Amino acid sequence: MTVGTKPDLARQFAAALDWWREAGVDCDFADAPAPWLAAPADDAGTEGAGDMRGGGQSETPRVRAPADRPAAAMLEPEALPKDFAAFRDWWLSEPALDEGRTGRRVPPRGEAKARLMVLVPEPEREDRETLLSGPEGTLLAAIAEAMGLAANAIYVASVLPRHTPGIDWRGADLAPLAQVAAHHIALAAPQRLLVLGFNILPLLGHELPQRAAVLRSFNQEGMTIPMLAARGLGGMSDRPAWKAALWKAWLEWGSDDTAHEAG
Numbered sequence: 001m002t003v004g005t006k007p008d009l010a011r012q013f014a015a016a017l018d019w020w021r022e023a024g025v026d027c028d029f030a031d032a033p034a035p036w037l038a039a040p041a042d043d044a045g046t047e048g049a050g051d052m053r054g055g056g057q058s059e060t061p062r063v064r065a066p067a068d069r070p071a072a073a074m075l076e077p078e079a080l081p082k083d084f085a086a087f088r089d090w091w092l093s094e095p096a097l098d099e100g101r102t103g104r105r106v107p108p109r110g111e112a113k114a115r116l117m118v119l120v121p122e123p124e125r126e127d128r129e130t131l132l133s134g135p136e137g138t139l140l141a142a143i144a145e146a147m148g149l150a151a152n153a154i155y156v157a158s159v160l161p162r163h164t165p166g167i168d169w170r171g172a173d174l175a176p177l178a179q180v181a182a183h184h185i186a187l188a189a190p191q192r193l194l195v196l197g198f199n200i201l202p203l204l205g206h207e208l209p210q211r212a213a214v215l216r217s218f219n220q221e222g223m224t225i226p227m228l229a230a231r232g233l234g235g236m237s238d239r240p241a242w243k244a245a246l247w248k249a250w251l252e253w254g255s256d257d258t259a260h261e262a263g
Helices: 009-022 043-054 084-093 135-146 172-188 198-204 240-255 257-262
Strands: 116-120 154-158 193-196 213-220 223-230
Touching (some): 084 172, 135 240, 154 172, 172 198, 172 213, 193 198, 198 213, 198 223, 213 240, 223 240
Parallel strands (some): 116 154, 116 193
Antiparallel strands (some): 213 223
């Protein structure tokens, strides 16, 4: 009997990790909470146990669970930029955003009053100075070309100022960013809004949809803008059905008289 070569487990493990990274998965999540911190012991029982174990020596300091993290405070209206021209520098330097972290922030690109504003959840991992400079940006450029839109007709922005793996899209910490996103859209004043990533919709006051692409409206800050929401670019590249749903919704959107006049 021929004995096969013993598999290299380290190589197989590395290959599996590479496969998941290519698929865009770089973190592990679980729905059920895990007790990472030791539960505080009863004071009387702990003291007795410490005397018996250590012959009078004090016990090892126990780890206490931190207090519940307070919800992020909304920004005061006067703290928000007053016009579109001021937004870019404010976005890159405002300490009230992202717990004061300003490194790796990526600015939006394009001009105000664009024919279409594209709003994505976050910059790509490769982004430094240009938003969507990697594969997602390449896909967006191809989509825009198919839609008959020139690059200078699109304003591209993100909800998060930097690439942030593992973000809790339903957490209270996003309340200020939801406020900023609505203000950003109002300042940019696009003719139409394309949201790529369903996690964004609750931040704009909409429920998560059941279909791959849906028509909605942005109704905040005293303005109404026709809005199309679809799946994110990260998963769209290798899911033809998602692209087809976006294209179908786009054609329906374009056939609407109001949306057509706005475009």
